[in-house]
Amino acid sequence: MRIFIAGGAGYVGSPLIYRLLASGHDVTVFDRLNFGAEALVPLLGQKKFKLIQGDVRDVDAVSRHIQGHDAVCLLAAIVGEPACNRDPALAIETNLVGARNVLNASLAARIERFVFVSTCSNYGVVDGDHLVDELAELQPISTYAETKVQFEREVLQMKQDHFHPTVLRLSTAFGISPRMRFDLMVSDFALAAVKQRKIVVFGEQFWRPFVHVADIAAAIELSMGAPTSVVSRQVFNIGDNKNNLQKLDLAKMVLKYVEGAVLETVTRNTDPRSYRVDFTKAKERLGFSAQWSVEDGVREVVDALKTGVWQSPSDPRYYN
């Protein structure tokens, strides 16, 4: 397949690009390179790989470069609540206007497969401990999630016969990526424990689902290759029922691997998101199952931090 990945140089995108190339696909990455493209440097020069610095808000550039592909995956976004709150206008222009450009250009180029990468943050605050599936009501509580919910609706409403859009609602990602992020909960807790010997947990009872970046890459590849009867106009939560954790349990898990680190809990409601998610649909219909447990991911990042893999993990380039 010839695959166009908008936003492929980022945390989730870069491991995906390595996987798709290893599977033999032709891959074009179209990315504004907000965090540079170092993550993809080892791929430069490969015949099946093309890197374009481009902005999804630029209709002409998107339309020109998207031609000739069989599948599109849209990852490009201003990602996370803090980044969207810093510049809500940019978030809306990127996550909605830019996303529409990619969608319209895909339709005009008669590209059949379109995978939109969305988020389980769309579930917002779910009362109680029950699991929510893809049919649950969406309750976005941030500009970030609002843009994702809105664009999901627009993609799924597209009714052209030849067009097969799929929405993947990812759990919070963890794991080591060539473009590392230390603002995500697993790596954030691991870094705090290793460097400060202390994890401060806000909202320790809140539930969150987690998924490793390698498993996300597998899920995206699976959904692009699955029969259209399985994926067309479908939404899938991506994660594993076993990887739903309360923040306190995650913090305790990290402490197991960092001797002498302590825990502090703080009552504060700045991020009241809490949701426990059901991933049965992706397992039954897509045949997706996560290979990584959260505990394996904790061990992976704690070991790497102790080894000194990143010289300055607190550097702003690792934060969105």
Ligand SMILES: NC(=O)c1ccc[n+]([C@@H]2O[C@H](COP(=O)([O-])OP(=O)(O)OC[C@H]3O[C@@H](n4cnc5c(N)ncnc54)[C@H](O)[C@@H]3O)[C@@H](O)[C@H]2O)c1
């Ligand atoms: N990381 C997570 O936990 C998580 C969870 C759920 C969903 N997602 C979704 O996965 C996708 C990727 O997230 P990530 O964690 O890799 O974030 P990231 O910030 O590392 O990657 C986003 C990429 O998009 C690019 N980009 C931003 N604006 C652009 C523009 N105008 N034109 C072209 N490219 C642009 C950036 O340069 C970056 O390479 C996002 O759509 C995000 O909503 C991520």
